Amino acid sequence: MNENNKLGVLNIDTSLYQTRLSKKFQNRKSYQPVDPRIILSFIPGTILDILIEPGQNVSKGDNLMILDAMKMKNRLKCHMAGKVKSVAVKKGDKVSKGTVLIELE
Amino acid sequence: MPVNKKVRELQEKREKILLGGGEQAIEKQKAMGKRTARERIMALLDENSFNEYDLFVEHDARDFDMDKKSLPSDGVIIGSGTIYGAPVAIFAQDFTVAGGSLGLMHSRKITKIMDHALKMRMPLIGINDSGGARIQEGVNSLAGYGEIFFRNTISSGVIPQLSVILGPCAGGAVYSPALTDFVFVVDNISKMFITGPEVIKTVLGEEISMEDLGGARVHSEITGNAHFFALSEEECFDQVKRLITFIPWNNGQKARMFEPGEPNPEYNINKIVPEDPTLPYDVKDVIRAIVDNSDFFEIMELYAKNIVIGFGRMGGRTTGFVANQPLEMAGVLDVDSSDKAARFIRYCDAFNIPIITLVDLPGYLPGVDQEHAGVIRHGAKVLYAYSEATVPKLTVILRKAYGGGYIAMSSRHLRADFVFAWPSAEIAVMGPEGAANIIFRKEILSSKDPDGMRKQKVEEYKSKFANPYVAASRGYVDAVIEPSETRKFLMHSIEVSENKDVPMPHKKHGLPPF
Numbered sequence: 163m164n165e166n167n168k169l170g171v172l173n174i175d176t177s178l179y180q181t182r183l184s185k186k187f188q189n190r191k192s193y194q195p196v197d198p199r200i201i202l203s204f205i206p207g208t209i210l211d212i213l214i215e216p217g218q219n220v221s222k223g224d225n226l227m228i229l230d231a232m233k234m235k236n237r238l239k240c241h242m243a244g245k246v247k248s249v250a251v252k253k254g255d256k257v258s259k260g261t262v263l264i265e266l267e
Numbered sequence: 268m269p270v271n272k273k274v275r276e277l278q279e280k281r282e283k284i285l286l287g288g289g290e291q292a293i294e295k296q297k298a299m300g301k302r303t304a305r306e307r308i309m310a311l312l313d314e315n316s317f318n319e320y321d322l323f324v325e326h327d328a329r330d331f332d333m334d335k336k337s338l339p340s341d342g343v344i345i346g347s348g349t350i351y352g353a354p355v356a357i358f359a360q361d362f363t364v365a366g367g368s369l370g371l372m373h374s375r376k377i378t379k380i381m382d383h384a385l386k387m388r389m390p391l392i393g394i395n396d397s398g399g400a401r402i403q404e405g406v407n408s409l410a411g412y413g414e415i416f417f418r419n420t421i422s423s424g425v426i427p428q429l430s431v432i433l434g435p436c437a438g439g440a441v442y443s444p445a446l447t448d449f450v451f452v453v454d455n456i457s458k459m460f461i462t463g464p465e466v467i468k469t470v471l472g473e474e475i476s477m478e479d480l481g482g483a484r485v486h487s488e489i490t491g492n493a494h495f496f497a498l499s500e501e502e503c504f505d506q507v508k509r510l511i512t513f514i515p516w517n518n519g520q521k522a523r524m525f526e527p528g529e530p531n532p533e534y535n536i537n538k539i540v541p542e543d544p545t546l547p548y549d550v551k552d553v554i555r556a557i558v559d560n561s562d563f564f565e566i567m568e569l570y571a572k573n574i575v576i577g578f579g580r581m582g583g584r585t586t587g588f589v590a591n592q593p594l595e596m597a598g599v600l601d602v603d604s605s606d607k608a609a610r611f612i613r614y615c616d617a618f619n620i621p622i623i624t625l626v627d628l629p630g631y632l633p634g635v636d637q638e639h640a641g642v643i644r645h646g647a648k649v650l651y652a653y654s655e656a657t658v659p660k661l662t663v664i665l666r667k668a669y670g671g672g673y674i675a676m677s678s679r680h681l682r683a684d685f686v687f688a689w690p691s692a693e694i695a696v697m698g699p700e701g702a703a704n705i706i707f708r709k710e711i712l713s714s715k716d717p718d719g720m721r722k723q724k725v726e727e728y729k730s731k732f733a734n735p736y737v738a739a740s741r742g743y744v745d746a747v748i749e750p751s752e753t754r755k756f757l758m759h760s761i762e763v764s765e766n767k768d769v770p771m772p773h774k775k776h777g778l779p780p781f
Contacts, residue, residue, distance in 0.1 A: 174597060174599065174629040174633065174698065175629065175697045175700065176701045177545055179545045181547045182547070182596070184595065186603075190636045192635075193635040206471035231470070
């Protein structure tokens with residue numbers, strides 16, 4: 163039996179089944195609750211401009227960044243009031259979906 | 268002799284066109300490990316059975332100097348022939364002619380053979396090997412695709428439609444195969460995607476090879492777009508031919524009968540399934556212990572392995588098998604396995620193929636990822652497909668049949684015609700451990716020895732409910748049978764179901780959860 167054919171254990175309703183576990187199951191990500199203070203890239207693209215600085219107070223609806231993606235210049239708006247703790251990217255960075263862009267405090 | 272001269276003229280014209288894109292292009296095609304379109308058709312069809320149509324069709328595009336270009340047969344070969352005597356309509360895109368690109372006349376040839384296949388009620392096989400739309404022909408090319416998709420949809424469920432992907436098939440072009448019944452792919456040759464690596468790189472900055480993005484393995488293991496995976500074109504054609512032997516020519520017929528043969532005694536049905544419901548085994552061995560000649564033709568072998576689907580024969584009649592696979596993910600139902608099973612059940616129903624369901628599952632796979640991926644609506648597809656199917660439905664409960672999984676797997680309640688259970692069957696609302704923990708919660712918690720009490724209660728539950736007799740006492744199970752009696756019972760059930768007729772309420776169409 164090669165590595166993929168090894169039996170693992172799957173718990174269904176507290177019964178423990180000996181069975182092969184799929185790659186998809188083994189590679190699944192454990193659930194992380196959404197932290198509203200961390201702003202992620204919602205689409206892969208390029209950071210065209212950063213409109214705020216660390217330490218700056220922002221209110222709901224403020225423009226934070228321009229993210230160039232899918233031939234559109236997307237304005238990233240702030241979804242809550244707060245203070246910018248850190249900016250994790252710089253102008254010209256290519257970001258993938260889910261990259262941390264800004265952290266608020 | 269003027270007639271001979273004209274015949275010779277025809278022969279010369281043909282010969283020129285038969286070379287397709289010319290020797291250089293053919294060499295290139297071979298260097299990629301690919302056969303030419305014509306070779307593929309010849310390899311697939313019975314010898315000397317191919318009749319070609321529209322050899323002399325040419326494009327009439329004017330823009331971008333296209334009027335100065337001659338594209339033999341406009342890059343696609345169409346015709347009809349036979350496979351093991353079964354009539355089939357076929358088209359094959361010729362990559363040596365303008366990269367097999369699809370222009371207006373190219374698409375008209377394809378739609379012509381599609382119309383022909385539908386009218387004559389015979390299977391359609393498409394061999395895809397094309398760079399995509401012929402950009403020079405603009406919206407005419409898009410119109411061509413649309414006409415093909417429309418016909419794929421209208422023919423769906425009337426004639427079998429097979430797509431053989433033997434080259435690139437990208438952009439909108441992928442939707443024709445996606446609309447057909449079965450998709451065949453070959454390692455390192457087939458490539459399918461909506462947007463290719465180039466676009467993904469420029470737009471998103473992500474780098475990926477064609478093979479990793481949409482190669483044969485990806486579509487066989489991850490996306491579920493492909494139903495048959497082969498290592499060579501030759502193996503792929505064998506799979507196509509084999510499939511043709513199992514399916515009827517159209518939805519008004521039944522599949523051809525074959526000489527029945529007993530299963531190989533090497534598959535000892537009494538010894539395959541372990542008594543302990545938490546231990547795995549290969550359910551394909553149970554299928555092989557039941558079907559004629561132990562000959563099982565599996566479909567989507569590499570995708571959602573926790574459910575097994577495919578064709579076999581019972582007494583010479585084609586039968587579809589759906590079986591939980593305890594060897595993989597304990598045989599649970601989840602998003603992918605539900606989708607895989609439901610589509611196959613609907614295929615069998617559309618083409619008059621009885622379905623045998625082998626049940627051994629602990630239920631649905633728990634998890635945030637499953638819930639968020641829509642296990643509710645995907646799981647519902649299985650219930651829908653079984654309930655809606657009016658072909659003979661036979662169920663054998665081998666071991667576990669717990670909870671919602673019991674209901675979904677072709678239970679009496681979804682109108683299975685015959686439900687059999689082995690003595691090892693456990694038909695219950697959930698596994699004994701889980702059930703005892705809930706029902707005897709108070710007793711367990713208040714006991715001085717909770718673990719001992721739990722064990723005692725689990726045993727109690729097992730002996731009372733983890734068996735087939737409670738369900739049999741209600742008539743939900745028609746017969747509790749010995750494993751060795753399975754083939755006999757199934758053969759008889761299929762025989763007496765030959766003229767099954769179920770009236771259904773009138774409707775335009777139902778709304779399955781997709």
